[in-house]
Amino acid sequence: MAEKKLKTLLVFKYIDEFSDEAHPLSTSQIIEMLANEGIKCERKSIYADVKTLKEIGYDIVSIKSPINGGFFMASRKFEIPEVRLLIDAVTSAGFITPKKTQSLVEKLESLVSKNQANSIVTQVYIDSSTKCDNEEIYYIIDALHKAIQDRKKVKFIYKRRNIDVENKKNYTEKTFTVSPYALIWKDDHYYLICNNQKYNNIMNLRVDRIRKVNTLDESARPVGEVSEYKNSFDVADYSKKMFNMYSGKSDKIRIACELELREQIMDRFGAKVPLSAYDSSHFETTVDVAVSDGLIAWLMSFGKKVRVLEPQYLADAVKERAQQIAKLYE
Template identity: 75%
Template sequence: MAGNKKIKTLLVYKFLNDYSDENNPISTTQLIQMLAEQGIECERKSIYADIQTLNDFGFDIVSVKSPKRGFFMASRDFEIPEVRLLIDAVTSAGFITPKKTQNLVEKLEALVSKNQAKSLVTQVYFDSNTKCDNEEIYYIIDALHKAIMNKQKVKFVYKRRNIDVENKKSYTEKTFTVSPYALIWKEDHYYLACNNQKYDNIMNLRVDRMKKVQLLDEPSRPVCEVSEYKNTFDVADYSQKMFDMFSGETAKMRIVVNLELREEIMDRFGARVPMLAYDSKHFETTIDVAVSEGLISWLMSFGNKIKVLEPQSIADAVQNRAKEILEAYK
């Protein structure tokens, strides 16, 4: 690198991008010293020319005189709040291993200056106990994405944790061949919505529990054969109907809800969910749901603040679950 003046302008950009921000401008003298450490000698006027060239190219480099004289990168592709949101998403994602979490956070930190990154790092925390240990996760996601785009089946080994005997961990492994339709991030986990070739429905499998993924030279089953969707798989609609990612037959459910839960209902089903006055303390709404164990558990989590009016089969299922719980505590 020594003596290579052709890269001087690029180095000036790198120094400003890595080390400068509104609170930490870099002076011309500092830039000359940084370049000298890379074996490039230059004069002050050449620094001004480099910065003018960078600005002409489209970078937003600002010159300031107070309280400290120098230059700083005024705008970046990502602002600090945006990077913070991305870092929080990565650290909270249970399907990303601790090692890959750390690597991703370091890459995200590079989107801001090093001084700004330091302020972000002091606020970042993740619990490695809640993270998966599947280091194949990147390859798996990439392979599943390709299979979805190419509409081809995939084969993989799926493992589930057994109940520990004498405090020893063990797993049950099963091989699946499926038609993949979508990757869905929900409930802090990554799921593959797919069809097991043995059945005529859609199931959801945890991506972090997969290994040895193989793309097969066999076309996926059309989604219309295994679901209500005619041409394409509607990820948003499907995801909204799922409860704890349990799949099931779709039904229209009419419920009476305590007014205290209107925010929870809108958070779950969207701001456009219909809410009709029922009495002074309740409202009524009708929603499309996937009838499953997850739905029953969700309804019961609100106690007596939600009552199912229709269909009767769901109301009966809630009553039966309540009786089972009561019996367990007798």
């Protein structure tokens, strides 16, 4: 009986791993695979196993053909485009080390057949030069996540690269004690949104630069004490307002943009962002954002195609930045 149950499980394993619509697995192939495991069986027992697997919900298709007959898994929890999307996300994520990237990609490959996985992997490229080297990253993310759930402060070391004359790779380490509120993946980096206990505001720290996380018994500060979010931290709203993950005071800004920028503005602020005519060649919009150096850099990236209408202090800041840049080239 034990061998019979094992055989059924192995039949499922073989069909799940090695078959797809383009590569059905024949009865002879399954019998040969079972024989390699020391299990001998007849063809009709394979049909019985497949019938049992179908009865409990697996979408296995039988092809009756003397040339390319057999069985294949017709549907899976993840389709090929979905797995490809996940693999692309993992390979492009800078906070995942090359070693962990490879491990995650291999796990994602197991969601489809081996033939399908091979077709995906041939298109995958991992650029190790853009990846972090923090092999503690999983532990750090887990520890921070638990601290956020338990509303506890955390203490850790924050590591930054130094700039020196000889261009040697050395780092400065600084100890932070913070109240953590959220983890955000933005601009291909993972950030911890938190409050440094020395100040009354929110800051963003790169998770890949965090080391040696220690969760404290001390309760985290309520987010309403250090931000505009009085009851709970609104991750989506905060992420939408941030530019290059620079924190700043939230304010409404009104900008005039050339007509060709409507897609870029909707990509940044969402399809529901208000767009109204300003003149024959420009539209205007009003959005609520965090005013910061990141916002100024983003506005200036469009050159003369975007102009700040309100508030005046932001228009003056952009003008001053432009003048400073112009002086560098005089």
